[in-house]
Amino acid sequence: MEHSFDQEQPTLRRQVRAWVKSHLGSAGDGQLDLESEACRLAKQLGKDGIIAYAVPGKFGADRESVHARSLCVIREELAWGSALADVMFGVQALGASPIALAGSEEQQRHYLPPLAKGERLAAFALTEPNAGSDVSAIATSALRDTNGYRLNGVKHFISNAGIAHTYVVFASTHPEAKAKGLTAFIVESDSAGFTVKEKTPLLSPHPIGVLAFDDCFVPQHQRLGGEGEGWKIAQRTLDTLRCTVGAAAVGFARRALEEALTYSRNRRQFGRALAEFQGIQFKLADMATELEAARLLVYQAASMHDHHHPEAPLKTSMAKLFATEAAQRIVDQSLQIHGGSGVVVGNVIERLYRDVRALRIYEGTSEIQRLIIAKHLSRKEPADGL
Numbered sequence: 001m002e003h004s005f006d007q008e009q010p011t012l013r014r015q016v017r018a019w020v021k022s023h024l025g026s027a028g029d030g031q032l033d034l035e036s037e038a039c040r041l042a043k044q045l046g047k048d049g050i051i052a053y054a055v056p057g058k059f060g061a062d063r064e065s066v067h068a069r070s071l072c073v074i075r076e077e078l079a080w081g082s083a084l085a086d087v088m089f090g091v092q093a094l095g096a097s098p099i100a101l102a103g104s105e106e107q108q109r110h111y112l113p114p115l116a117k118g119e120r121l122a123a124f125a126l127t128e129p130n131a132g133s134d135v136s137a138i139a140t141s142a143l144r145d146t147n148g149y150r151l152n153g154v155k156h157f158i159s160n161a162g163i164a165h166t167y168v169v170f171a172s173t174h175p176e177a178k179a180k181g182l183t184a185f186i187v188e189s190d191s192a193g194f195t196v197k198e199k200t201p202l203l204s205p206h207p208i209g210v211l212a213f214d215d216c217f218v219p220q221h222q223r224l225g226g227e228g229e230g231w232k233i234a235q236r237t238l239d240t241l242r243c244t245v246g247a248a249a250v251g252f253a254r255r256a257l258e259e260a261l262t263y264s265r266n267r268r269q270f271g272r273a274l275a276e277f278q279g280i281q282f283k284l285a286d287m288a289t290e291l292e293a294a295r296l297l298v299y300q301a302a303s304m305h306d307h308h309h310p311e312a313p314l315k316t317s318m319a320k321l322f323a324t325e326a327a328q329r330i331v332d333q334s335l336q337i338h339g340g341s342g343v344v345v346g347n348v349i350e351r352l353y354r355d356v357r358a359l360r361i362y363e364g365t366s367e368i369q370r371l372i373i374a375k376h377l378s379r380k381e382p383a384d385g386l
């Protein structure tokens, strides 16, 4: 596939890069009050028209033909500056996408414009204490009631828990059908029977927590798609969003390489700059090469997604797997080049070391990406070319 990431939305890239410079400063996040900082960033991203790109289709900012690439450009640039800014953008896309993909005209008209302006925040609630990688184990139930459904159960590790207004929740309407019995619902934060039970502190700044549904009534008109279509909606959402997780990894890795280059040119040992030692030069060369490979995979996957290529989900899994694992290695090597100063709290590389870790876990762990890739391979005939 013909592809050049340098030409992907250069104006958008410049716009987001300028936003990062003016709204984050060189140290990025680290503020003590995580939730108010998260809301401030989301509001500012909304005001400056960036969060509108998180909403696909006519209620967002973008042409659908370039949507995945725009998401990647934005996440790469935001992650370069701040994990929290990237999270606020990425989770808005994760929560808005199912509504854009499967919502009725009325649902889209009602929910998407305030999400596109950053006036309201979205969340995507799939994971449960006993259903992480194994979605078929989801136990949250949705039983039919007059003019709607009653939801009961618990969701954990839900980004934006407690600050989101619009939650897309996946619950079982037909438990015997496992994943195929899942249905998606839009649940408003002020619904009776809905509570945020816990806020969960993480390694890196990220608003996240536990949701409880206790006979929570959801009217019929807030069901997203048909009964049993929940897993399909979640999968279609993740197919797009996974390559953007790879893009965030590229952003962290690019920053880590830049930090390593600067540090190794300035730090002198044995009478020379670190960058003059071949042992350091080889590390930098490997980091730059891995970064390039990760970036190519990510933008190839995004481009294939935008072109509705049948192999886009496979390439997306490859991109997420490789980019997040490579970013971890690049950040680790950069920290090594920084020596002791790399582990000092407040140093950019110390922050990146914490920020990059969760990317290998959320939206499908590295192991789950390998399972998806292996499944695609098992369907191929080697003689047809791979």
Ligand SMILES: Cc1cc2nc3c(=O)[nH]c(=O)nc-3n(C[C@H](O)[C@H](O)[C@H](O)COP(=O)(O)OP(=O)(O)OC[C@H]3O[C@@H](n4cnc5c(N)ncnc54)[C@H](O)[C@@H]3O)c2cc1C
Pocket (backbone or CB within 6 Å): 123, 124, 125, 126, 127, 131, 132, 133, 134, 156, 157, 158, 159, 160, 202, 206, 208, 358, 361, 362, 363, 364, 365, 366, 367, 368
């Ligand atoms: C920062 C962060 C944000 C998140 N945000 C959201 C969100 O907004 N909404 C949401 O719904 N969820 C969210 N999650 C949850 C996330 O998607 C899950 O953590 C992830 O899917 C893994 O599930 P688990 O943690 O239960 O791990 P488990 O599924 O219990 O897996 C544990 C380990 O076993 C491995 N494993 C599992 N099954 C297999 C297998 N078949 N073969 C080989 N290895 C296997 C996994 O790869 C992993 O290494 C978030 C998680 C994090 C960390």
